[in-house]
Amino acid sequence: GCPLVRDVFELTGEFCRVPKRRCHRHYCWEKLRRAEVDLERVRVWYKLDELFEQERNVRAAMTNRAGLLALMLHQTIQHDPLTTDLRTPP
Numbered sequence: 001g002c003p004l005v006r007d008v009f010e011l012t013g014e015f016c017r018v019p020k021r022r023c024h025r026h027y028c029w030e031k032l033r034r035a036e037v038d039l040e041r042v043r044v045w046y047k048l049d050e051l052f053e054q055e056r057n058v059r060a061a062m063t064n065r066a067g068l069l070a071l072m073l074h075q076t077i078q079h080d081p082l083t084t085d086l087r088t089p090p
Helices: 029-065 068-073
Strands: 003-006 010-015
Touching: none
Parallel strands: none
Antiparallel strands: 003 010
């Protein structure tokens, strides 16, 4: 039978005991329940896709953080031509 609910969304744990062909109150409840399950599956897949995208972004950031290319492209500008050692301030 159809699972009975309270306040539209809260399941009570009870079921309608009227035979399916005679129950006019819960007409086509199976289709609605399947739609709810499908919608929940879509939400889970969407959340999983978001998490995979976040993981990919984090992995890409970690890969680029200490790469040789970043070190080679980094430039230090020497503003004072008299200073030869850039590690200590003038």
